Each structure stands twice: as C-alpha cells, then as structure tokens.
Amino acid sequence: MPGHRRGAHDGDMLAAEIMDYYRAGGERSRLATGAGLLEYLRTWDVLTRALPPAPADVLDVGGATGVYAGPLTEAGYRVRVVDPVPEHVADAGARPGVTATLGDARALPAVDHSADAVLLLGPLYHLPVRAERLAAWREAARVLRPGGVAVGALISRYSGLLDGLMRGFIHDPSFRRIVDETLASGEHRNLDGGSKWFTTAYFHHPDEVSGEVTEAGLHLERLVSTESPLWMARDSLNDLLADPADRERILDTLRRIEDEPSLLGASSHLLAIARRS
Template sequence: MLRDEIMEFYRQGGEHSRLAEGQGRWEYLRTWDVLSRVLPTAPAKVLDVGGATGVYAEPLAAAGYTVHVVDPVPEQVAAAGRHPGVTAAVGDARALPAADGSTDAVLLLGPLYHLVSRVERVQAWREAARVVRPGGPVVAATISRFASLFDGFTKGYFDDPQYGPIVDRALTDGVHANDESADRTWFTTAYFHRPEEIADEVAEAGLDLERIVAVEGPVWLADSRLAELLADTGRTELLLRRLRDIEAEPSLLGASSHLLAVARRRQPPGAGST
C-alpha cells in the first residue's frame, strides 16, 4: 500500500512523539483547534484515515466521539487500537473498508501527502466523499510546496549537499523524493501541494470546498522560540487566538508548513443544511 521507503520511515516509530514538542506541538494544537470548530458534535462517528498511532483519535474518543482509525502501517494500527474507545484496522485511503455514508466525518490527516500521483490523491478524496454522510465534513492535511525549502534553513539540512536537489525537485513538480540513498532523518517521499491544487482535487472528487486554512502559519519558522512560547499557557492561547484571525489569508498559506482543507459531501437536492 505504501512505497518501501515510506513504510520504513513510519516503522521507525517517530509518530509516537513527533507532535509532542516544538513545531510538532504547534501543528497538533492548531490542528486540534480547527477540528474543534468544524467537526459535528459528539457522539458523532469519525473515520480517522491515516490516523497513525491515534494522536488525534485518542482525544476525540475521550471527548465522546466514536473513532475508527484506518492506517497502512500495522505497528501504528496496533498502537492506535490500544487507546480507550478507539478501534483500528490496517487499510488504504484509496479503498476504504467502510459502507457508503456510514460515518459523520472523515479525517485525512496523513494520506494525501504520501500519494505522489494526482490520480491516487483524487481517489482518496473520492473514497472519503463516499463514506461520509451527506453534508458531513472531510478534513484533510497537506504539506506546503515550500516546506522543505524552509526546513532546510530552520533545521540545517542544506549543510548536506544531497538535500538541495531534493528541494529543487519539490519546488519544480511537488515531489519530495527521499529514497533509500538519502538521509533518513529528513522527511520521506511525499507530495507537497500548492494551495490552488487542493481546490482542484476537491472539486474533481465531487466535494464542496468550504475553506483552506494554514495550520502553523509562519510561526513555525520561529522554531527556536516555539518551546518557550508553548510552555506559557497565556502565550499559547494568544497564539491560537491570533492565528484564527489570519488562518485563511490567501497570501500566507504558502508560508505554513501544513494546510488543512475542509470540504463537505454534497447534500441531495432539497435536503436541509447540517
């Protein structure tokens, strides 16, 4: 289901701790902030596709949601299934093991950026549209086209001469190609989106795009100060509040490491709003 280098990357177990501090913690807090505003109220059913070790499934279940994780990495499925109230199974975003209209919301917080082919990404969107109820949200994460360029400076990756060509390819056609010959501490093979591409994929899949928002915004570039800011509850709340004000500003979308697209399955003619 996954390319060999992608499977190996996730079998290293980094998803257990990636969102615990620094840039990862800010990504988590902002993603949770958006989810808390767009998901239907508990006890709705949430299908968490590519949910990894259950980092979002666990708090969703604790909040009263019925959560099922589908992920291609067996070790991550096992970890997710150990959380109270969470069920999990090995599966593929392009062929979901769920009936039509059987869930209230679908999360695609991991699959889209590991489907390098546009055809496969649209298929994942279509599968999400198929299994969500009419009017239900599909919330999907993508990585910005420019993320590896910024990472090269904030994390010092450009010190390795192999990194520059990877960035050049990503900037040219969106493919961040990190195969077995490159440094495994860098992000694995992925597709990095331009914001306008997301809208095109959503439309082709037959969903209605509600909005695209920046997850971290430009704040993630201040990596050296993030730990200090997030250690202070007041500053964290201020960051969250101010980022909500500009999260959908088109001119800032490309400066965020991750983007979230919120789309909805179309209502049948004459149906009421959700």
C-alpha cells in the first residue's frame, strides 16, 4: 500500500556465523587491493552507467562501511545505507553526507516508492533460501519508484572451486566437501565450522538469476560479469591496475565483454541490473 514502511524481521537479521564474519572488520579493506580492487572498479563502472543521473535517491542495502555510498554522495546522490551489522552502520554513517541505519534486506525500513535506485551489493549472497532472496528483490521493487533500477551483486557458482584450485585449498578434504555441496546446490557452508573459507552464502548459477528477478516482479535488463576471468590473475592485479592509463584500458576491455554469456560463470561475481515498470 502507498506509504507502507516495514521493519526488520523478528530475531537476528543475520545468521550468527555471518555476523561474526563481518564484525571482524574485513569490509574496511577488502576492496582496496588485488581482486577486491578489481571488483570495486568494475562495480563502480557498472553503477555509473546503470544508475539514474544525480541527484537521485539511492538506498544502499547491505552497503557495509559505505565504500560505494561515500563516492555516490560525492557525485551528488542522496544515499541511505541499510545494513544489519552495527559496526558497518557506524562506519557508513560517519561518511560525509551519508545516512545509515540498521535493517534487513527482506524487510526494508523504507516507505513504498521512495527510492530511484536500490543497491543489493551484499544481501543476496547471504540468503541461501530462494524464498528469502525473492523477498529481498521484492522489497527492492516495493521501495522503487516507477522506472527505478535495482542492482544486485551475486557470487558465481564456480568461484569457490576456481579460487580453491588457484590457492591450493582443493587439497583439503573439508574444502572439497564444501565445493561439492556448492556445485550441487549453490549453498556454500563451512561444514566444519569457523570462517576459514568465507561464511554461509549462496553462489548463483547465471541461468537462475532471471527467474528470481522476474518472480519478484522486476525486469532483468542485463546480467554482467563483475571481474570476468581476470580476477584469477590474483598475484599480478595490483601491478596491472597501478597505472591509470593501463587501468582504463583494462576497464574498457572488460566493459566490452561484460555480458558475454560464455564468460559469466568464470567471473567471481555477477551484477544483475533490474528495472521496476
């Protein structure tokens, strides 16, 4: 209904192991170097083309420490971060011009039709249950104005396997069991406890994204690879991205192949760009 505003689900907004993983503070530096920097640069490049012009109202759901909210605010957008981790909310809210509040992607603390764009750059891959991912997409649709855009980040189904092969994790029987389950169902869980290999997550197959977005009432405009297979050049990425001219050439090249279907599964992350009618 018009003007409706939802609150967070009763109980914890994140599973305990996911909350512990993020409260350790890794999001403060994850996107600064190597594959993380490539992820950031490519995500920012896609956002500059997908978002409506500033000024516009952007709801950054799962926006963590405000790594995208800060630059978006500097670019003239009105940005509000919603995140379930208190430390993230504090960091994001300390950025000039950014407002931040605790909240759940499945029940956003925002009124209907109040945003021109919704970013889901973290929540979707921490919702292993399909119905809960649909709830997050539906909430994005609810708060978007007609014609608004939602951009969701997804982890590729094969990223764990490829990462494990590159880094030698595949020799560990525990890791192999995780990979076997992820390849079969998409669910990534540390079966032996702890957070040695990330935390509870869902890894999408590229072919299933359109169905989720459509069922939630949005139209999938594009599904693009974030890093492409270049993320596997892990040890040399800092050198490749150090020179501004080289960096721009790399970004231009990746832009040209970002929606090539045969390369989607080889990217570490995917970005789904969806529209509300």
